Amino acid sequence: xxxxxxSKPAYGYVAEFESASAIYHAxxxxxxxxxxxxxxxxxxxxxxxxxxxxxxxxxxxxxxxAGGATGGxxxxxxxxxxxxxxxxxxxxxxxxxFSTLPAFFPVIxxxxxxxxxxxxxxxxxxxxxxxxxxxxxxNSKTFLKFSDDxxxxxxxxxxxxxxxxxxxxxxxxxxxxxxELVEEEV
Amino acid sequence: xxxxxxxxxxxxxxxxxxxxxxxxxxxxxxxxSWITDRICGIVENRQPFIWWVLFVPAVLLxxxxxxxxxxxxxxxxxxxxxxxxxxxxxxxxxxxxxIGIGHAGTLISAILFLTRQKWRTSVNRAAxxxxxxxxxxxxxxxxxxxxRFWMVWFLAPVPNSNEIWQNFKSPxxxxxxxxxxxxxxxxxxxxxxxxxxxxxxxxxxxxKVRKFLYGLFALxxxxxxxxxxxxxxxYLLLAALSTPLVLSVHSVVSFDFATSIVPGWHTTIFxxxxxxxxxxxxxxxxxxxxxxxxxxxxxxxxxxxxxxDNMAKIILLTGTIVGYAYIMELFMxxxxxxxxxxxxxxxxxxxxxxxxxYFCMFFCNVxxxxxxxxxxxxxxxxxVFIVVMFVNAGMWFExxxxxxxxxxxxxxxxxxGYYSPTWVEWLMFAGTFGLxxxxxxxxxxxxxxIAISEVKGVLPESDAHYPDWQKLxxxxxxADA
Numbered sequence: 001x002x003x004x005x006x007s008k009p010a011y012g013y014v015a016e017f018e019s020a021s022a023i024y025h026a027x028x029x030x031x032x033x034x035x036x037x038x039x040x041x042x043x044x045x046x047x048x049x050x051x052x053x054x055x056x057x058x059x060x061x062x063x064x065x066a067g068g069a070t071g072g073x074x075x076x077x078x079x080x081x082x083x084x085x086x087x088x089x090x091x092x093x094x095x096x097x098f099s100t101l102p103a104f105f106p107v108i109x110x111x112x113x114x115x116x117x118x119x120x121x122x123x124x125x126x127x128x129x130x131x132x133x134x135x136x137x138x139n140s141k142t143f144l145k146f147s148d149d150x151x152x153x154x155x156x157x158x159x160x161x162x163x164x165x166x167x168x169x170x171x172x173x174x175x176x177x178x179x180e181l182v183e184e185e186v
Numbered sequence: 187x188x189x190x191x192x193x194x195x196x197x198x199x200x201x202x203x204x205x206x207x208x209x210x211x212x213x214x215x216x217x218x219s220w221i222t223d224r225i226c227g228i229v230e231n232r233q234p235f236i237w238w239v240l241f242v243p244a245v246l247l248x249x250x251x252x253x254x255x256x257x258x259x260x261x262x263x264x265x266x267x268x269x270x271x272x273x274x275x276x277x278x279x280x281x282x283x284x285i286g287i288g289h290a291g292t293l294i295s296a297i298l299f300l301t302r303q304k305w306r307t308s309v310n311r312a313a314x315x316x317x318x319x320x321x322x323x324x325x326x327x328x329x330x331x332x333x334r335f336w337m338v339w340f341l342a343p344v345p346n347s348n349e350i351w352q353n354f355k356s357p358x359x360x361x362x363x364x365x366x367x368x369x370x371x372x373x374x375x376x377x378x379x380x381x382x383x384x385x386x387x388x389x390x391x392x393x394k395v396r397k398f399l400y401g402l403f404a405l406x407x408x409x410x411x412x413x414x415x416x417x418x419x420x421y422l423l424l425a426a427l428s429t430p431l432v433l434s435v436h437s438v439v440s441f442d443f444a445t446s447i448v449p450g451w452h453t454t455i456f457x458x459x460x461x462x463x464x465x466x467x468x469x470x471x472x473x474x475x476x477x478x479x480x481x482x483x484x485x486x487x488x489x490x491x492x493x494x495d496n497m498a499k500i501i502l503l504t505g506t507i508v509g510y511a512y513i514m515e516l517f518m519x520x521x522x523x524x525x526x527x528x529x530x531x532x533x534x535x536x537x538x539x540x541x542x543x544y545f546c547m548f549f550c551n552v553x554x555x556x557x558x559x560x561x562x563x564x565x566x567x568x569x570v571f572i573v574v575m576f577v578n579a580g581m582w583f584e585x586x587x588x589x590x591x592x593x594x595x596x597x598x599x600x601x602x603g604y605y606s607p608t609w610v611e612w613l614m615f616a617g618t619f620g621l622x623x624x625x626x627x628x629x630x631x632x633x634x635x636i637a638i639s640e641v642k643g644v645l646p647e648s649d650a651h652y653p654d655w656q657k658l659x660x661x662x663x664x665a666d667a
Contacts, residue, residue, distance in 0.1 A: 024650035027411075039410035043218060044382075044643035045418050046650050049411045058419035068427075078343060082351040089353045106360040106438055110367040113431045117371040120420045120427075121378065128413050131405035146409045147386040149218035149642075154410075 008183040011136035012037075012156040013167055014143045015176035020046050023151040026174035027052040030153070033170060037159040041137075041146035060123050067119025068112045075111035079104040140182045154182075211305055211644050213487040218642050221488065225383075225634045225641075226390055228483050233631060236482065241627045247620020254614045255330060263333050265610045272593040272605035277331040280615055282439060282585045284324035284622075285365065289432055289461075290468025291317025292372055295379070296428035299421075305496055307640035308489045311383075312479070313472045314376045315633070319625040320471070321369045323618040328361075357441035364438035371431055375424045378417070381407050382639040436464040443588065450530035450592035453518065459511035466504035466551070467581035469497050470574040475626060477571050479635065488636055495564045501577065502558040508584075509552035526597060533595040539604055540591040547587050550580025 017023035020042070027040055031054040040049060050057075083089065083104075088096035094103060125131070137143045137154060146152045153176070155167055164181075171179045212221070258265055268275040291314040298306035329338050341362045343352050352359050384404035391397040407413070437457035444456040473494065480489040519531040535544050554576040557563045564570065590605055607615075629635070646652050 019656075020648055020650045021652065039408075039412050041409040042411065042414070043222075043386075043409065044639045044648060045411070045414035046648070048650055050415050052650075053411055055412065055415055058416045060416050060419045061423060064420075064423050064427075079354045082343065083354050087349070087351040089351075089355070091353060092355060094355050100355065103355040106357075106434070106441075107354060107363045109430075109434060110360075110363040113427050114367045114370060116427050117374050117424060120424050121374050124378070124416055124420045125405070127416050130407070131402075133401055133406045135406060135408060137408060144389045147382070147389045147407075148222045 008185075010157045010164070011182040011184045012154055012158075012162065013171060014137065014140050014180045014182050015153045015155075015171040016142050016145065016178040017151040017153065017175060018177055020151060022175050023153060024049060024052050026153060026171075026176070029174045030155070030170070033161065035155055035159050035161050037156040037162075039154050041143065041150075041152040041154060043147060043149060058127075060120070060127060063123035064116050064119045067123075068116035071115025072108050072112040074115070075108040076104065078111075079107060134185075136182055136185050139185065140180055142178055142180045143182070157184075209490075209492045210646075211308065211488075211490065211492065212641065213490055216487055216645075218645065221641055221645075222386060222390075222638060224484065224488070225636050225638050226387055228630065228635060229387060229632060230390070234482060237627060237631070240623065244620045244623035244627060247617050248624045249617075249620075250613050251326075251617025251621055254610050254617060255326070258330060258610065258614075259335050263331075265608060267606055267608045267611060269603060269605060271596050271601050271603045272590055274331075274589050274593060275605050276607045276611040276615060277327045279582070279585045279589050280618065281324050281327035281331075282589075283467075283582050284320045284327075284618065285439060286436065286460075286464035286467045286581060286585075287471045288317040288320035288324060288368075288372075288468065289436060289464035290472050291315070292368070292375065292428050292432040293465055293468065294472070295375055296425040296432060299425040300429060303496075304644045305493055307644055308485075308493055308636055309472065309476065309497070310640070311376075311379065311633075311637040312476055312629075312635050313468075314372065314379070315629045315635075316472060316475060316626060317372055317468070318369070318376060319622050319629075320468075321365065321372065322625065323622050325365065325369070326618065357438065357445050360438045361442055364435045368431060368435045371424070371428055375428060378420060378424065379637055379640075380633065381405060381417075382409060383634045383637060385409065386638055387634065433461055436460045448592055448596065449524070449526035450534065451588070452527075453515065455511055455514055455518070459508065459515075462504045462507040462511065463551075463581060463584060466501060466508055467577060469501050469504070470577035470581070473497055473501075473570060473574045474578060477567055477574075479630065483630075483635070485636065488641055491565045494567070494570055495561075498558045498564040498570055498573075501574070502555050505551055505555035505577065509548075512548060512552065530592060530595065534587065534591045538591055538595060540587065540594070543583050543587050543591070547580050547583035550576040551584060554580070 015026075017026055023040055023042070024046060027049065030038060031052065040046070040053060042049070083100065084096060084098070090096060094100055142150070143152055143154070144150075153171070155162060155171070161167075168179055168181075266275060266277065268277070291310070294306050294313045295310045298310075329335060332338060332341075340346070341352070341359070381404060384400050385407035388397060388400040388404045391400055437460065440456035440460035443451040444453060446452060476489060477494070480486055516531055516535075519527045522528075532538075535541060554573050557569070557573060563573075594603055594605060596602065642648060646654075
């Protein structure tokens with residue numbers, strides 16, 4: 001904070017829309033206006049919103065593929081190393097060499113799924129940068145409606161296109177019911 | 187995705203299209219805030235008296251489970267009725283029973299998600315919770331059945347001072363991996379589904395403690411579409427991972443039996459037969475819990491007769507598959523020409539110590555659900571409740587029949603024996619029900635019993651291209667009570 005004014009710097013605008021339909025069409029217009037640091041906060045994921053915001057497909061799947069491969073290879077190594085090399089158990093008339101592979105499939109499968117599922121959870125937390133328990137948006141009463149029935153759009157002040165007057169006008173022109181300036185918490 | 191983005195002013199919205207109308211999943215034109223209030227209200231308001239009436243005995247029963255486990259460990263597994271030849275008594279019967287019940291949750295969340303069955307949204311949260319609690323109950327049994335509970339860590343492939351490694355060719359070890367993976371993945375799936383709803387509870391919380399705890403577990407969820415994008419991908423991936431997983435778990439459980447050479451167990455039909463039975467028993471338990479819950483907490487508009495109807499249909503289908511498997515087992519015993527296989531079924535059904543159990547099983551699992559062919563029966567609550575109670579009992583008898591009758595009549599008549607449970611086993615089994623009920627009641631008390639964000643997503647106006655949302659909103663003015 002520079003300390004030259006007595007007001008806190010702005011985090012950005014928060015705008016409430018009336019319906020999924022309204023915010024969807026507003027998002028298309030904000031996207032076309034060239035904003036980059038903005039988001040649409042909704043109680044549930046709106047179908048097609050990624051397109052309306054101009055977002056690309058999530059790349060979480062790549063992480064999960066890597067997780068699954070790690071799990072499968074770990075299980076394969078674990079079983080071969082212990083059963084064939086370290087401690088061959090001669091039971092049930094089953095071989096203790098490469099041809100014993102079919103017996104290893106269940107554990108390979110289970111560990112593939114397990115590590116892939118951990119990758120989903122871990123990947124989500126990393127990509128979304130959660131947990132983050134505090135955020136300037138939480139200070140806005142309007143914003144908090146998102147978890148009930150509010151359709152909220154936020155545009156950050158850090159966006160190069162942001163201006164206190166013009167952005168407000170834009171939000172009002174695309175159909176926002178309420179527009180509120182949110183302060184940065186410092 | 188490109189399809190969803192075309193403007194709908196000219197085209198007819200699917201919900202308005204002529205033809206057979208789909209029954210709506212949320213009745214009485216409820217709004218989003220009504221859904222939030224109703225579901226969060228269960229957590230925020232005082233529990234009804236009946237909650238305590240159920241909770242106190244459930245906790246006492248769960249305490250009995252603790253007592254019997256301490257008694258078992260301090261005395262020895264001889265306090266159970268297990269013997270030679272019936273070394274797998276109620277411990278394994280109840281393990282398979284509970285793990286089977288634990289299949290409905292992930293089936294509903296995963297398979298019905300992938301097949302885009304929107305009705306799952308009202309059911310999945312409670313079903314997943316039930317799954318977890320059932321797996322907890324299931325896990326207790328094999329843990330203590332190994333005899334020396336404090337040596338259970340030998341199941342994990344970690345280096346030890348004996349330099350012995352597990353036998354990865356054994357289905358029992360596969361089971362350890364399958365069940366523990368299933369539990370872990372189900373917890374992750376459940377938790378990821380809970381995050382947006384925990385955020386709702388956080389934003390509504392009035393007390394500091396609630397705000398902190400719900401806030402902590404909501405991880406600071408802000409519902410941004412940039413987050414939803416990854417969240418939906420994650421949820422889809424988990425569903426795709428859980429679908430083969432849920433089918434594998436009971437298959438692996440059935441390998442415990444099917445890979446042995448014991449007549450009556452050594453059959454290739456076991457994996458699909460066990461999976462169908464698990465889905466069957468799991469759905470029955472979901473209905474057993476949710477029929478009272480929906481009436482008690484006024485959830486009829488979200489958990490409608492349509493949901494119950496659909497679940498009854500799945501019970502009918504899987505029950506009939508199970509019936510097919512029972513008959514096919516008999517046919518194979520005859521058709522294979524194997525003397526031992528034939529005798530195993532002769533002793534199971536005609537002339538054995540447990541024939542009564544076989545007929546209990548057959549009636550409860552195959553005959554009783556047939557009433558669900560009738561539309562009316564699937565929508566009559568008391569009748570559905572009675573049938574699912576039969577199914578709960580029938581699925582327990584199925585495991586009892588498979589395990590006990592088979593072991594009691596082995597290859598040589600000189601090895602034949604009889605098994606009956608002791609009071610410790612009775613009390614333990616009752617105790618697992620106590621534990622299950624206590625956990626489920628606590629779940630109702632502290633977490634949203636229906637997935638709030640998902641239910642909102644199936645309302646007509648949730649679709650950004652629904653043409654008449656203004657009319658819907660007007661028609662609703664003042665109607666939400």
